[in-house]
Amino acid sequence: MQPTLILLPGLVCDAAVWTPQVAALQAQAQCVVPAYGLRDTLTAMAEQVLSEAPAERFSLAGHSMGGRVALEVMRLAPQRVQRLALMDTGTQPLAAGEAGEKERAGRLELLALARAKGMRAMADKWARGMVHPERIDTPLFESVLDILARSSPGQFAAQINALLTRPDASTLLPTIQCPTLVLCGREDSWSTPAQHAQMRDAIPNAALCVIEHCGHMCTLEQPQAVTDALAAWLQR
Structure with missing residues (x-):
């Protein structure tokens, strides 16, 4: 029986962000991509993932909010x-303080835009910081907009709440005992390589992979490099 690989998408993304990996890894694992629905906390999302997961052990990969x-x-x-x-x-x-208020205001501004003009209008503004600068206004960029536009303002509001109320997970990292891959795009300005190096250092025996010429949407921007990294991780 094939092992199960659960792939968790990020904020208002769906299974399409994992399409290249599901296609390439299906010989190695049964791939499952949960949907979060209108769940509005990370804990509720995690409980739903666990309810869908097999009773035996499984591999777990999460991108961005995922x-x-x-x-x-964990x-x-x-x-x-x-x-x-x-x-x-x-x-x-x-x-805390001004930085947190700035994040909150920025997210709520995007939510207001989604409610007023629709998810695609919001996505066109938001996604420009998501991909490598050279990929803005390319067919790949349009495919990212298509993914975000399939979601709804209601889902966006629920998931924004989940992120604004997110717990501090840094204290969890030293307790992780399973083989762990920490991966990001070299030009991810939201979740930087330096931040991922700190995570790698905090997790016992974790491996770090930085994907070159890549922004935040690594699974779509550099699908082969990401797939290769996940395939090697599945063999660990």
Whole structure:
């Protein structure tokens, strides 16, 4: 029987962000991409992932907000996770003071735009910081907009709440015992390589992979490099 690989998408993304990896890795694992629905906390999302996961152990990879959901899964049921991949993500809670207020205001401004003009209009503004600068206004950029536009303002509001109320997961990292891959794009300005190096250093025996010529949307921007890294991780 094939092992199960659960792939967790990021903020208002769907299974399409994992399409290249699912196609390439299906010989190695049964790939499952959960949907979060209208769940509005990372804990609720993690509980739903665990309800969909096989009772035996499984591999778990999370991208962006999905990485934070993966860490909540690790907090709730570490014994069920055989290996872990954290991709273009972070561990810190909402910052105190001005920095946190700036993040909150920025997210709520995007939500207001989504409600007023639709998800695609919001996505066109938001996604320009998501990909490598050379990929803006390319067919790949349009495919990212297509993914975001399939979501709804209601889902966006729920997931923004989940991120604004996110727990501090940094203290969890030293407790992770399974083989762990930490991966990000070299030009990810949201979740930087330096941040991922710190995560790698905090997790026992973790490996760091930085994908060249790549922004935040690594699974679509550099699908082969990401797939190769995940294939090697599945062999660990």
